[in-house]
Amino acid sequence: MSVAAQFSVEFIQCLSPEGALTGAPSPLATNFETLRDLFQRMLYLRVFDTKAIALQRTGKLGTYASALGHEAAHVGIGSSLLPQDCFAPMYREYGAQFYRGVKPRHVLMYWGGDERGNNFAGANSELGALHDFSWCVPISTQCLHAAGAAMAFKYRGEPRVALAVCGDGGTSKSDFYGAINIAGAQQLPLVLVIVNNQYAISVPRTNQTGAKTLAQKGLAGGLRSIQADGNDILAVRAVLDERIRRLVGDMLETMYAADGVGLAATQVDVHERVIVMDTSEQHDQPVVLINPEITDRSDELQLAEEGCLSVPLVYDRVQRHARVTVRALGRDGQAFEMDTEGLSAICVQHEMDHLLGKVFVEYLSPLKRDRIRTRMLKKAREEERAG
Numbered sequence: 001m002s003v004a005a006q007f008s009v010e011f012i013q014c015l016s017p018e019g020a021l022t023g024a025p026s027p028l029a030t031n032f033e034t035l036r037d038l039f040q041r042m043l044y045l046r047v048f049d050t051k052a053i054a055l056q057r058t059g060k061l062g063t064y065a066s067a068l069g070h071e072a073a074h075v076g077i078g079s080s081l082l083p084q085d086c087f088a089p090m091y092r093e094y095g096a097q098f099y100r101g102v103k104p105r106h107v108l109m110y111w112g113g114d115e116r117g118n119n120f121a122g123a124n125s126e127l128g129a130l131h132d133f134s135w136c137v138p139i140s141t142q143c144l145h146a147a148g149a150a151m152a153f154k155y156r157g158e159p160r161v162a163l164a165v166c167g168d169g170g171t172s173k174s175d176f177y178g179a180i181n182i183a184g185a186q187q188l189p190l191v192l193v194i195v196n197n198q199y200a201i202s203v204p205r206t207n208q209t210g211a212k213t214l215a216q217k218g219l220a221g222g223l224r225s226i227q228a229d230g231n232d233i234l235a236v237r238a239v240l241d242e243r244i245r246r247l248v249g250d251m252l253e254t255m256y257a258a259d260g261v262g263l264a265a266t267q268v269d270v271h272e273r274v275i276v277m278d279t280s281e282q283h284d285q286p287v288v289l290i291n292p293e294i295t296d297r298s299d300e301l302q303l304a305e306e307g308c309l310s311v312p313l314v315y316d317r318v319q320r321h322a323r324v325t326v327r328a329l330g331r332d333g334q335a336f337e338m339d340t341e342g343l344s345a346i347c348v349q350h351e352m353d354h355l356l357g358k359v360f361v362e363y364l365s366p367l368k369r370d371r372i373r374t375r376m377l378k379k380a381r382e383e384e385r386a387g
């Protein structure tokens with residue numbers, strides 16, 4: 001008998017139930033400032049949840065979906081999302097939503113029967129969560145809403161992801177499978193997080209599905225699927241940050257193989273705000289910029305020749321700022337600021353343009369652009385003829 005295909009589901013746990021490290025510490029595990037912030041946010045959520053339950057039990061609040069025991073999962077999600085991403089919650093992910101501008105009073109308004117608490121884009125828009133969907137009680141329909149948003153990001157070439165959360169029970173719904181299917185088929189920037197609390201109201205997980213793991217449902221649609229200990233914030237973050245780490249590794253490999261000095265994620269058709277560059281002579285000093293932002297530009301300009309892996313064999317002179325300062329997260333997830341000049345400054349500006357969908361030839365005169373277009377069409381036709 002031959003085997004058509006084989007799959008496995010990785011399990012990530014960084015902390016034992018007693019809180020001890022299970023292996024080598026991840027970069028996040030030694031970043032005490034971030035750890036303190038994550039712990040404070042989990043504690044804040046627990047305190048809020050305890051109060052909300054008390055209000056509900058004393059008849060001062062209507063239905064309330066408790067987040068007890070979900071703190072690490074929700075705070076892990078909130079801390080890994082970027083502001084421009086899109087979050088599609090179910091009905092209890094307050095710990096993630098507090099990162100995005102939602103306030104405890106909105107939660108209490110909504111569950112108290114005032115729908116204005118659920119209107120992030122309207123009356124409360126100044127508070128943030130502008131890119132997010134509202135709480136979604138119809139089970140797993142939010143997975144399709146997020147898939148739609150991810151489809152739009154891909155179509156518009158925007159470096160953003162959509163992330164939806166559903167429960168273990170929610171994975172039994174066709175909406176969930178539909179989202180997985182379209183995400184795999186169209187390679188969408190969609191992340192689906194299943195928070196498995198073992199029950200869908202009174203129905204245990206074992207009655208919900210015959211699947212050994214819930215993560216394997218993603219494999220069926222062609223998605224990379226990982227299982228993590230949801231009570232372990234380091235594991236939750238390791239999984240959610242892993243996609244970026246893998247992307248950075250692939251991008252560096254592509255850049256060095258093509259003998260380039262910089263590459264933006266959008267050039268490899270990945271809609272994330274990630275840049276890799278190496279302007280050192282020996283090509284041995286890689287720089288990784290995650291979610292980069294130019295914070296300062298010199299008035300002085302420089303004119304220099306540029307080329308681009310996306311427009312092969314085209315070189316021309318472009319005017320840029322002589323020096324720029326860029327702030328970003330590095331490969332280890334730590335924020336840093338870098339002053340650049342010369343080739344390094346050109347590279348930062350060139351790659352930042354890519355993240356905005358702009359290629360360096362757009363700075364050239366219309367005549368030059370026409371000539372380049374004609375040359376490229378001719379080359380494409382020749383390649384087509386040659387098979």
Ligand SMILES: Cc1ncc(C[n+]2csc(CCOP(=O)(O)OP(=O)(O)O)c2C)c(N)n1
Pocket residue numbers: 137138139166167168169170171195197199200201
């Ligand atoms: C379409 C639909 N059917 C039924 C319900 C009623 N309902 C509310 S919560 C729930 C259980 C959901 O379980 P799970 O997805 O595991 O999420 P959990 O609340 O346990 O985190 C159900 C069936 C609903 N909200 N929507």
